[in-house]
Amino acid sequence: MAALTVRYFAGARAAAGGTRSEDLEAETLEELKQLLTDRHGERLGVVLKAASFLVDGLTCHDQKAPLPADATIDVLPPFAGG
Template identity: 40%
Template sequence: MPQIRVRFFAAAREAFGTKECSAEAATIDGLITTLTKDAAAEARTVISRSSFLVNAIAATDPHAALSEGDTVDVLPPFAGG
């Protein structure tokens, strides 16, 4: 299983209590499962509403393969004006 670098931004950073971690996952769906397995309810809620970038490119297919060394950014919805 590929080792993935995960970076959390804004509310995701707050919910997961870290700005970065590493995880093993073959797809975005797999990564979500891994990250939320033992996570608090707030973290599960935030990640369910988040968008993902894989190596700075929007991940539109949650089943697309991740590769060793990929960086996945977790971007929760942002509000602002």
């Protein structure tokens, strides 16, 4: 299981109860999204469905790809006007 640092931005931070970042373990983005929804509730789950994810600064589209150990995952919800 990969140790990860998850950082929340904008609406994702608000949906996570104001949490800026947290350390978790997950193998894939799919697993991470479920873990975060279970931990913070369906409000964050809805945001995660529309969010983009950066894995160590690179966009990741494959929700089932293995995450590297000690990766930083940025959760970026859709931004208005962008």
